[in-house]
């Protein structure tokens with residue numbers, strides 16, 4: 001029997017990626033600029049719409065870092081950040097010498113809780129400092145409560161950095177994720193919905209901000225024949241080789257989103273008659289998740305088994321699964337950061353599990369996953 005590893009989310013090439021890469025070689029555009037970079041940016045702009053301006057960068061983390069710089073976040077500033085996320089959402093706050101303030105999630109979308117967010121803002125202002133930015137995340141591809149967060153952002157005049165690293169292809173009220181924040185960011189790491197082997201993008205509302213991002217991402221060179229710098233720059237631009245992979249991936253993005261959504265339907269059906277297991281899904285028709293990862297929560301009392309029992313049983317069958325993101329306020333590295341909220345994200349971390357969700361999983365894989373899970377259940 002085939003026992004090869006089933007991954008949570010692995011790269012899934014569409015077939016034309018290599019043509020773009022070969023073309024880069026043939027024309028010697030083996031550099032952090034070139035036709036593939038321009039083409040990839042255009043492809044993303046067309047896909048997400050809203051007249052967005054996109055800068056292709058070396059990673060999603062780099063995009064968040066540049067977003068903070070563009071919003072003027074500097075030493076000693078405070079930045080509000082969703083606690084339940086990958087560390088890359090929060091690390092760039094520290095790169096800037098600023099202080100992360102973590103906020104709990106709400107139960108519908110597992111993302112930034114508007115109530116705790118507003119509490120935090122009021123309290124930080126009362127303590128003497130208005131936070132400089134809000135970083136919110138569409139976790140696992142699920143859009144956060146866009147309208148509620150936007151209203152708070154506008155009320156207190158604090159800009160939003162929309163971490164859409166996991167949510168390319170998701171939408172809220174028909175509008176694509178990545179276009180809601182004052183600045184949006186995307187990731188094309190190896191495990192994301194599409195990959196450039198490693199890469200990211202910054203989504204700006206206009207050309208000026210996008211050009212400023214590219215200026216900073218290419219060592220902040222002033223307009224002079226010699227090398228002149230009036231500002232600290234970064235080496236954060238995407239290479240023309242990576243962008244070639246991205247152009248090929250954009251051709252299959254919509255298809256791969258559909259396949260991930262089909263994986264979610266597979267889990268909805270698989271767990272439909274299993275007591276105590278809930279498959280994470282959209283709270284209403286306003287939200288459409290790309291279901292980058294399909295996740296479940298396990299109520300041990302009702303199910304008769306724990307999240308960990310299920311994880312270990314899958315591991316035994318060479319099937320990868322993983323607890324949900326450990327909240328940042330529980331991470332040793334952020335133990336001194338202020339936290340606003342209760343225990344929603346902590347509970348999710350304790351009872352939640354991400355299941356194999358790749359667009360490249362086939363019927364055999366699904367059969368193996370299904371029988372491994374059924375063994376635990378019975």
Ligand SMILES: *Cc1c(COP(=O)(O)O)cnc(C)c1O
Pocket residue numbers: 058059060061062085086088089137163165166186187188189198199200
């Ligand atoms: C992957 C990810 C990032 C970082 O993207 P990289 O391209 O890996 O640097 C940021 N935020 C979230 C929520 C992510 O999942």
